[in-house]
Amino acid sequence: MRIAFVGKGGSGKTTLSALFARHLAHSGAPVLAIDGDINQHLAEALGSHGGPGETSAAPPLGPHLDEIKDYLRGTNPRIPSREAMVKTTPPGRGSRLLRPLGDDALHTRHVGRAGGVPLMVTGEFDESDLGVACYHSKLGAVELYLGHLVDGPGEYVVVDMTAGADAFASGLFARFDMTFLVAEPTRKGVSVHRQYRDHARRFGVRIAVVGNKVTCEEDVLFLKREVGDDLLTHLTHSPWIRAAEQGRGGDGPSPLSSLSSLSSLEPHNHHALNVLREAVDAHPKDWPALHRHAVEFHLRNARAWANAATGRDLAAQVDPDFVPGPPALT
Ligand SMILES: Nc1ncnc2c1ncn2[C@@H]1O[C@H](COP(=O)(O)OP(=O)(O)OP(=O)(O)O)[C@@H](O)[C@H]1O
Numbered sequence: 001m002r003i004a005f006v007g008k009g010g011s012g013k014t015t016l017s018a019l020f021a022r023h024l025a026h027s028g029a030p031v032l033a034i035d036g037d038i039n040q041h042l043a044e045a046l047g048s049h050g051g052p053g054e055t056s057a058a059p060p061l062g063p064h065l066d067e068i069k070d071y072l073r074g075t076n077p078r079i080p081s082r083e084a085m086v087k088t089t090p091p092g093r094g095s096r097l098l099r100p101l102g103d104d105a106l107h108t109r110h111v112g113r114a115g116g117v118p119l120m121v122t123g124e125f126d127e128s129d130l131g132v133a134c135y136h137s138k139l140g141a142v143e144l145y146l147g148h149l150v151d152g153p154g155e156y157v158v159v160d161m162t163a164g165a166d167a168f169a170s171g172l173f174a175r176f177d178m179t180f181l182v183a184e185p186t187r188k189g190v191s192v193h194r195q196y197r198d199h200a201r202r203f204g205v206r207i208a209v210v211g212n213k214v215t216c217e218e219d220v221l222f223l224k225r226e227v228g229d230d231l232l233t234h235l236t237h238s239p240w241i242r243a244a245e246q247g248r249g250g251d252g253p254s255p256l257s258s259l260s261s262l263s264s265l266e267p268h269n270h271h272a273l274n275v276l277r278e279a280v281d282a283h284p285k286d287w288p289a290l291h292r293h294a295v296e297f298h299l300r301n302a303r304a305w306a307n308a309a310t311g312r313d314l315a316a317q318v319d320p321d322f323v324p325g326p327p328a329l330t
């Protein structure tokens with residue numbers, strides 16, 4: 001299951017991505033965290049919120065986009081070269097489909113660890129990497145990766161996304177099973193909700209609002225009033241998170257190692273993480289629908305700029321009888 005954390009700048013996307021990934025890993029579930037933000041802070045957050053855990057860096061995806069394209073297109077005859085492959089190009093027969101954290105070349109090369117959690121990073125990128133009309137988008141590597149990933153129930157890929165509406169500017173958002181919109185209880189915090197919700201509904205993408213840094217009952221009421229039933233749960237303003245941020249171990253002078261598990265996180269916030277997981281697990285993946293939306297995005301992308309950029313008709317890349325999913329692995 002692929003999960004994105006989106007929201008306004010500073011709302012807590014990175015913090016909640018890290019906490020959620022830690023929470024899943026702690027339960028023994030297979031989890032891969034991906035840093036898909038312009039500024040790469042997820043490794044740091046996983047490290048500090050996780051306490052001392054295994055940490056090792058791996059090469060970022062972004063600068064290796066060309067090799068990643070070559071690897072994923074495999075022997076797919078509809079994609080004769082890396083130049084013909086754009087970020088929305090869907091897999092077809094001959095493409096390499098990946099299992100989460102599999103022993104394939106891509107995972108072997110690009111998965112590092114932070115705070116004991118497997119982590120892939122896009123590498124820093126800038127504004128020019130965002131938006132639809134971008135051939136060399138570093139985020140395109142994540143989009144292609146998710147497009148070729150065959151993940152099952154109980155397997156989690158957690159992606160920390162860029163702030164604001166950029167997360168919805170590409171087809172990437174259609175690749176997720178669940179998008180969590182992290183919102184502080186302020187007008188600014190909820191301002192993107194309606195736009196996201198309408199966009200998500202159009203493409204059958206599940207979205208839920210996760211309140212963050214809540215300090216009182218009025219905050220919860222505000223969020224309910226503004227986003228209604230989309231409010232899934234909330235995390236309170238957390239001394240535990242603040243302490244981790246400051247490199248302290250909890251409230252007292254205890255050593256950092258007391259943060260080595262999430263067991264000392266406030267019970268309410270711990271419960272909220274469980275609610276997130278249950279929400280993800282509540283709906284099985286619908287492979288044909290996921291693929292249909294991805295193809296729709298590809299065709300739109302092709303018309304908008306990619307046909308012109310590659311000098312080809314990229315609609316021809318769609319393999320009409322192919323649906324990525326467990327049966328396509330064999
Ligand atoms: N529930 C919380 N309680 C206390 N502090 C929090 C909480 N959630 C986030 N923070 C703090 O808020 C700040 C911003 O959080 P974070 O970096 O996760 O936001 P972000 O949405 O990823 O920001 P950006 O848009 O810059 O990537 C950090 O200092 C973080 O420690």
Ligand SMILES: [Mg+2]
Nearest residue numbers: 013014037041
């Ligand atoms: Mg962040």
